[in-house]
């Protein structure tokens with residue numbers, strides 16, 4: 001899966017995607033993440049990318065020229081849908097993340113800032129609008145990282161074994177199933193003991209205990 005992210009803050013993404021599972025997935029060629037600095041596409045001599053809204057009102061909007069040039073340039077490298085990150089978009093869910101992973105080889109993520117983007121770009125070039133929840137962020141960058149992370153988990157090989165994309169606690173919960181309590185070493189921490197049965201090696205009893213303790 002190839003992700004191209006258009007943003008005025010490319011460095012915001014690099015530390016997150018440069019660590020842990022996403023970093024390994026890129027090294028193994030399972031995913032590719034490219035960032036594109038929107039300002040570089042601005043024809044304004046101060047690399048301006050925003051302006052005041054027609055009709056008045058608070059805040060600034062992202063102007064169409066840099067967005068148009070950036071999106072059309074990136075579309076030559078990435079044939080996937082253009083996804084605009086906005087609180088007005090369709091809510092990202094476990095199911096939608098899985099569907100995005102299964103139905104696309106690539107996608108372009110457009111990060112908004114300020115009060116939003118010129119409507120003509122939405123009408124002309126945006127294929128899909130995605131939100132990560134009912135709250136407003138200062139920009140789409142965190143949301144784009146959430147999409148990349150949630151979608152990448154469903155790409156075969158990104159997680160250790162494919163089962164874990166569904167069978168971790170979140171997958172179970174969203175699948176309507178429950179999860180049992182987990183413990184790791186040490187056996188006693190601040191005086192609190194790990195249930196004896198989990199240390200017994202009796203797998204039938206362990207399974208029974210887990211089924212009785214679903215939350």
Ligand code: 6GU
Nearest residue numbers: 085086132135137139143
């Ligand atoms: Cl995708 N963008 C912004 N700016 N805020 C959000 C969001 C996206 N999803 C939830 N809040």
